[in-house]
Amino acid sequence: MPTSPTAKGLDAPQSSSSQTENGGRKLSNFLCFAIYSANLAFGRAYKPILDKLGLTYTQYVAMVALSEEDDQTVGTLGEKLFLESNTLTPILKKLESEGYLQRRRDPADERQVRVTLTPAGRKLVEMDPGAALTDAIGLGDEFPVVQQTVAQLRDNLLRATQAGSEKV
Amino acid sequence: MPTSPTAKGLDAPQSSSSQTENGGRKLSNFLCFAIYSANLAFGRAYKPILDKLGLTYTQYVAMVALSEEDDQTVGTLGEKLFLESNTLTPILKKLESEGYLQRRRDPADERQVRVTLTPAGRKLVEMDPGAALTDAIGLGDEFPVVQQTVAQLRDNLLRATQAGSEKV
DNA sequence: TCTATATAAATCGTATCCGATTAAATCGCA
DNA sequence: TGCGATTTAATCGGATACGATTTATATAGA
Numbered sequence: 001m002p003t004s005p006t007a008k009g010l011d012a013p014q015s016s017s018s019q020t021e022n023g024g025r026k027l028s029n030f031l032c033f034a035i036y037s038a039n040l041a042f043g044r045a046y047k048p049i050l051d052k053l054g055l056t057y058t059q060y061v062a063m064v065a066l067s068e069e070d071d072q073t074v075g076t077l078g079e080k081l082f083l084e085s086n087t088l089t090p091i092l093k094k095l096e097s098e099g100y101l102q103r104r105r106d107p108a109d110e111r112q113v114r115v116t117l118t119p120a121g122r123k124l125v126e127m128d129p130g131a132a133l134t135d136a137i138g139l140g141d142e143f144p145v146v147q148q149t150v151a152q153l154r155d156n157l158l159r160a161t162q163a164g165s166e167k168v
Numbered sequence: 169m170p171t172s173p174t175a176k177g178l179d180a181p182q183s184s185s186s187q188t189e190n191g192g193r194k195l196s197n198f199l200c201f202a203i204y205s206a207n208l209a210f211g212r213a214y215k216p217i218l219d220k221l222g223l224t225y226t227q228y229v230a231m232v233a234l235s236e237e238d239d240q241t242v243g244t245l246g247e248k249l250f251l252e253s254n255t256l257t258p259i260l261k262k263l264e265s266e267g268y269l270q271r272r273r274d275p276a277d278e279r280q281v282r283v284t285l286t287p288a289g290r291k292l293v294e295m296d297p298g299a300a301l302t303d304a305i306g307l308g309d310e311f312p313v314v315q316q317t318v319a320q321l322r323d324n325l326l327r328a329t330q331a332g333s334e335k336v
Numbered sequence: 337t338c339t340a341t342a343t344a345a346a347t348c349g350t351a352t353c354c355g356a357t358t359a360a361a362t363c364g365c366a
Numbered sequence: 367t368g369c370g371a372t373t374t375a376a377t378c379g380g381a382t383a384c385g386a387t388t389t390a391t392a393t394a395g396a
Contacts, residue, residue, distance in 0.1 A: 011301045011302055022290075025235060031315045035203060035207050036207055039203050039204055040251075041323075042179075045328065061201060065195050084345095085346065087382065111345070112344060126191065137179065142317065147197065150314070151205075152307075164216065224350095225352095243373095252375095253374070253376065258376090279373065
């Protein structure tokens with residue numbers, strides 16, 4: 001029995017005054033759009049930095065996840081990144097072909113593929129390309145709070161989405 | 169001369185204690201990753217809802233932007249959505265082929281294409297598909313604050329990115 | 337043991353994003 | 367007036383995301 005303070009309204013707070021011709025549905029009030037467009041902005045901010053390293057954003061994130069814990073399977077790596085093998089496999093193959101990691105079938109269970117960073121890959125992560133962006137974000141002290149809050153809403157959403165698609 | 173409280177560190181707050189084998193670089197501390205994964209989560213939460221309407225998320229957002237202000241050019245629509253014609257054109261063509269909007273060259277300036285919602289398109293937006301998600305987000309009172317903060321960091325990032333690529 | 341089921345990764349088709357380029361129309365200015 | 371520079375969309379190629387399917391391997395139970 002859900003009862004939120006902002007109940008009733010789209011994925012945005014209510015505003016009965018309709019400045020526009022629709023029903024007060026302004027893109028700028030959508031939280032999903034703020035997240036969506038902030039994600040685009042991050043991608044663009046990272047691009048010139050990662051271009052120098054020959055990495056895309058997703059490739060970079062995958063490398064960071066691997067540096068956190070090495071020798072993961074595609075599955076566990078995917079859990080951390082919220083991605084599945086259909087997205088991950090091509091990315092990992094690309095990174096392998098560039099010499100940043102290795103993919104190996106697990107001898108104990110040939111269904112699984114284990115992924116390990118190479119020294120070159122580890123070196124790349126240690127360059128810490130994201131460092132340059134902290135100032136550009138301009139949140140100051142708020143940084144950790146926002147990070148936590150956004151992660152929380154993500155987890156809430158995923159849980160709700162899962163719950164909604166429960167099997168018969 | 170940038171001096172933020174969290175200066176020095178990746179796009180994440182500093183933590184000298186290295187729980188992992190890398191250098192304290194944990195994906196869970198990256199703001200960019202929180203945003204990235206929250207965006208994936210929103211996409212998945214919206215999917216079952218929008219599937220019923222035969223829309224993708226980006227298509228839906230474009231329709232909302234149009235309902236805010238009709239008869240926009242591809243360019244101004246793109247400014248609102250932070251997208252350019254290379255992304256927008258195929259999406260708008262699809263929506264046109266489905267009868268939700270119309271694309272017309274502006275007689276006064278044949279370079280521009282003006283986009284208008286059809287009655288069917290307007291009806292679709294009025295169904296307000298995002299409404300079901302407010303509770304799932306689970307932020308309560310915090311909702312507008314988070315929305316504002318994320319929009320702010322997006323604008324900061326975009327400004328910084330632009331500034332960095334100033335032409336000679 | 338033998339086979340039905342389950343699981344992990346990979347493959348495939350569709351829809352974004354985005355940089356780079358192209359094509360068409362307009363503008364600037366001698 | 368005329369032509370080079372600018373502007374606006376559209377096109378093209380590469381890299382994600384993701385649902386659906388396929389392939390290979392492992393497991394369970396008769």
